[in-house]
Amino acid sequence: MTTTDISRPRFARMYMRAAGTAEGSGASEHRRRLLHGLSGTVVEIGAGHGLNFPFYPTQVDQVIAIEPEPTLRAQAEEAAERAKVSVRVLAGTADQLPVPDESADAAIASLVLCSVPDQRRALAEIKRVLRSDGELRFYEHVVPRCQPKRALLQLVDHSGLWPKIAGGCHPARDTTEAIMRAGFDVEEIERFGFAAQRFEPLIPHILGKARRP
Numbered sequence: 001m002t003t004t005d006i007s008r009p010r011f012a013r014m015y016m017r018a019a020g021t022a023e024g025s026g027a028s029e030h031r032r033r034l035l036h037g038l039s040g041t042v043v044e045i046g047a048g049h050g051l052n053f054p055f056y057p058t059q060v061d062q063v064i065a066i067e068p069e070p071t072l073r074a075q076a077e078e079a080a081e082r083a084k085v086s087v088r089v090l091a092g093t094a095d096q097l098p099v100p101d102e103s104a105d106a107a108i109a110s111l112v113l114c115s116v117p118d119q120r121r122a123l124a125e126i127k128r129v130l131r132s133d134g135e136l137r138f139y140e141h142v143v144p145r146c147q148p149k150r151a152l153l154q155l156v157d158h159s160g161l162w163p164k165i166a167g168g169c170h171p172a173r174d175t176t177e178a179i180m181r182a183g184f185d186v187e188e189i190e191r192f193g194f195a196a197q198r199f200e201p202l203i204p205h206i207l208g209k210a211r212r213p
Helices: 009-035 070-082 119-129 149-158 161-165 175-181
Strands: 040-045 060-066 087-090 104-110 130-141 185-194 203-211
Touching: 009 070, 009 104, 009 130, 009 185, 009 203, 040 119, 070 087, 104 119, 119 130, 119 175, 130 175, 149 161, 175 185, 175 203
Parallel strands: 040 060, 040 104, 060 087, 104 130
Antiparallel strands: 130 203, 185 203
């Protein structure tokens, strides 16, 4: 275990069990679209157990996959061995990426900006490691615009109940606004409802691209 570990083994096991249903419900296609057309060196923040790895195009030279949770990271290391591209899995957190300044052509945030402790710091780190004109690709769930769903998720979030049981996930974040405030130019964005599990209501998700000026 390293000093950058955030150990949540119970949540990690729950997440991995639930992921199969989500992928079958459409998340795999979202991941494929997220990563389409990438090339060069890519940093993936919060790689989990490596669900994105099979979808990286062969034009990618290297993926540097950052994951702080040891149980998920061990599974990601196994998934990296099966990937079609070179994947290096490292321990690290979103607010202190173990990656040099301006060394990546693209960064991937895939269902992770909901759970980082500080979105502002995480996005500043992503901006730091990207080269000028580098891309941020994002696939995230976000706060609803309409009531009463918006108020309900804000209540669940601010009560601390959901973040406590869901590995730090905050369901009421406006991640689109956070990306723009961080100084990225949003070039493409699609907003759509998606339910990862059959029993869940449709939750707004965003899928898109932003660029570091």
